Amino acid sequence: MAKKIQPFLLGGFSKNLENPQRNKRQKKLIILEQLFIVPSLSGVMIFFLAPFGVIFYYALVNNPTQGEFVFLDNFVTLLQNSAFRLAAVNTAFFSLVAVPLAVILSLGLALMLECKIPGKSQFRTFFLSPMMVPVASIVLIWQVIFHFNGPVNDLLAWFGGERIEWLKSGGAQVVVIILFLWKNLGYNMILFMAALNNIPRTLFEVAEIENASPWFVFTQIKLRFLSPTILFVAILSLINSFKVFREVHLLTGDYPYESLYMLQHFMNNTFKSLDYQKLATAAILMALVMIVIIGILFVLENYFGKDVEG
Amino acid sequence: MKQKRLISRNFITGLTCLFAVLFLLPTVLTVTNSFMSPGELAANYGTVFEGLSSKETYIAKDVNLKFIPDMVSFKQYFTVLFQSPDYLFKFWNSVILVIPIVFGQVAMASLAAYTFFRCKGRSFQVLFFVYITLMLMPYQVMLVPNYLVADWTGLLNTRWSIIFPGIFAPFSVFLLTKFMRRIPEALIEAAKIDGANEWKIFTRICLPQCRSALYSITILAFIDYWNMVEQPLILLSDVAKYPLSVYLSTINTDEIGLAFAVAVVYLIPPLLLFLHGEEYLVEGITHSGSVKG
Numbered sequence: 001m002a003k004k005i006q007p008f009l010l011g012g013f014s015k016n017l018e019n020p021q022r023n024k025r026q027k028k029l030i031i032l033e034q035l036f037i038v039p040s041l042s043g044v045m046i047f048f049l050a051p052f053g054v055i056f057y058y059a060l061v062n063n064p065t066q067g068e069f070v071f072l073d074n075f076v077t078l079l080q081n082s083a084f085r086l087a088a089v090n091t092a093f094f095s096l097v098a099v100p101l102a103v104i105l106s107l108g109l110a111l112m113l114e115c116k117i118p119g120k121s122q123f124r125t126f127f128l129s130p131m132m133v134p135v136a137s138i139v140l141i142w143q144v145i146f147h148f149n150g151p152v153n154d155l156l157a158w159f160g161g162e163r164i165e166w167l168k169s170g171g172a173q174v175v176v177i178i179l180f181l182w183k184n185l186g187y188n189m190i191l192f193m194a195a196l197n198n199i200p201r202t203l204f205e206v207a208e209i210e211n212a213s214p215w216f217v218f219t220q221i222k223l224r225f226l227s228p229t230i231l232f233v234a235i236l237s238l239i240n241s242f243k244v245f246r247e248v249h250l251l252t253g254d255y256p257y258e259s260l261y262m263l264q265h266f267m268n269n270t271f272k273s274l275d276y277q278k279l280a281t282a283a284i285l286m287a288l289v290m291i292v293i294i295g296i297l298f299v300l301e302n303y304f305g306k307d308v309e310g
Numbered sequence: 311m312k313q314k315r316l317i318s319r320n321f322i323t324g325l326t327c328l329f330a331v332l333f334l335l336p337t338v339l340t341v342t343n344s345f346m347s348p349g350e351l352a353a354n355y356g357t358v359f360e361g362l363s364s365k366e367t368y369i370a371k372d373v374n375l376k377f378i379p380d381m382v383s384f385k386q387y388f389t390v391l392f393q394s395p396d397y398l399f400k401f402w403n404s405v406i407l408v409i410p411i412v413f414g415q416v417a418m419a420s421l422a423a424y425t426f427f428r429c430k431g432r433s434f435q436v437l438f439f440v441y442i443t444l445m446l447m448p449y450q451v452m453l454v455p456n457y458l459v460a461d462w463t464g465l466l467n468t469r470w471s472i473i474f475p476g477i478f479a480p481f482s483v484f485l486l487t488k489f490m491r492r493i494p495e496a497l498i499e500a501a502k503i504d505g506a507n508e509w510k511i512f513t514r515i516c517l518p519q520c521r522s523a524l525y526s527i528t529i530l531a532f533i534d535y536w537n538m539v540e541q542p543l544i545l546l547s548d549v550a551k552y553p554l555s556v557y558l559s560t561i562n563t564d565e566i567g568l569a570f571a572v573a574v575v576y577l578i579p580p581l582l583l584f585l586h587g588e589e590y591l592v593e594g595i596t597h598s599g600s601v602k603g
Contacts, residue, residue, distance in 0.1 A: 032508045033428040040422035043478035048444055051455030117323045125588060126330040129337060132584040134537045136558035137573035138336045144355050151375045187595060194596035242448035246539040250559040264540060267450050271544050283454040287447055294446060
């Protein structure tokens with residue numbers, strides 16, 4: 001209703017009467033609502049965008065004082081750096097394993113809670129609770145659980161397996177992946193639950209009348225409608241998988257086992273030596289890789305979910 | 311058929327229970343273990359935290375995960391809260407870092423989100439895209455610009471080097487914008503006709519409509535920064551300024567009896583926020599659901 005009246009009252013009316021004061025006021029109003037972003041934008045400019053430009057410059061010159069353009073030389077040097085390679089491979093491996101697991105398992109949890117089981121909201125709280133627990137608070141118990149003589153190894157031994165030095169072997173990645181999943185599944189699950197709720201009920205009714213198998217309902221209805229959420233959860237998990245340094249640092253300190261040497265460790269060490277070229281190049285490279293990966297995810301999602309988007 | 315369905319539902323309930331136990335276990339264990347006396351901790355987890363003070367009578371070789379302490383002891387809590395200013399000091403460090411970030415971020419984000427909500431021109435779409443891109447960048451990338459700015463402005467090794475970038479973090483802007491866009495346009499138009507200026511529309515209509523989103527970004531920002539590790543390690547060189555989240559990991563091994571108590575104390579503020587605002591939080595997360603749109 002108001003929408004219909006408004007153009008007549010403001011636009012039409014003022015034009016008819018050629019009232020310059022009104023026009024001026026309207027213009028002022030538009031500027032006013034744009035002003036709201038100024039504090040935030042200036043902060044973003046000062047703390048993120050402007051220095052980003054400088055970083056771009058640093059990544060392309062030989063050193064900040066001389067400022068000779070060397071183009072891709074810094075990138076080549078960085079890629080030849082063995083520490084960077086180790087960190088990149090470890091981080092990539094971690095993300096490749098942890099992100100799909102996070103998507104699949106949280107979808108599984110959401111589907112489980114959708115099954116009309118009793119105490120749904122309690123379970124939701126339980127699954128969400130790890131999110132608010134500071135990592136620093138639970139690393140102690142984590143160290144106990146995964147200790148050489150700890151319960152996980154006891155369980156392994158009971159099943160006839162070998163005891164593993166979890167945090168000082170290849171198993172370290174497993175420990176961190178479990179910790180990562182433990183912390184992040186709840187959030188993702190909430191996203192999936194909401195998306196599941198948004199699928200039109202009529203589709204399920206039709207499927208039931210047509211005697212569709214549960215598998216068909218899952219792949220042809222649920223998964224397709226969930227595809228934007230799957231994309232979002234994948235991106236979110238990807239970002240969070242880069243944050244896993246927290247867990248690693250708190251569990252193992254500054255010098256972790258080799259398989260846990262992450263990009264953040266590399267960055268920390270580079271910060272200590274204050275090698276601006278290396279820092280800038282690494283930051284730019286990572287940003288580019290992130291943008292490419294996210295772009296690919298977007299394209300994939302567009303391809304799979306194009307016909308269900310409303 | 312019905313029988314089969316019942317069995318499968320019971321199976322799913324069982325599975326959910328199992329998962330719930332696994333999810334709760336670490337937190338519950340931390341809390342129950344915090345009531346153990348140092349002697350009991352040493353007897354149970356002796357070898358885990360090597361170098362545990364040898365004054366204790368018996369250090370076990372095995373690790374017994376224990377749920378319920380033999381004797382509930384509050385002594386370590388008493389020590390943490392009243393006798394060791396170090397922990398309280400670090401706790402206070404956490405508080406004075408996180409509180410300004412959270413309030414600043416919420417204020418900045420609600421202002422910025424209002425512009426994105428009201429202005430739909432091409433330039434604002436591009437700007438919103440810039441915000442989203444920044445939001446998607448991992449810490450490893452963003453810490454470099456933060457460090458440079460802190461270095462240029464001489465803020466390095468002060469709390470402000472962490473607080474300022476925290477205040478302008480774009481995630482809250484994104485979430486709030488998505489939320490505000492659900493406000494019916496008619497409401498704004500009606501207010502305009504009634505002669506409300508932009509500030510009034512913002513404070514009297516937009517903010518009350520997004521109350522749950524505001525609450526959920528508060529919680530999310532609080533949890534994220536309460537948990538911070540990367541920023542202090544890089545931006546603060548003075549260990550005395552470290553927040554408890556970093557300090558807990560460097561805790562002295564012969565204070566392991568205290569460590570559990572400190573861990574629990576550190577867990578209490580986010581826990582309270584979470585329990586108090588879970589519904590809002592879930593609603594906020596729900597609406598953050600998609601990058602598009």
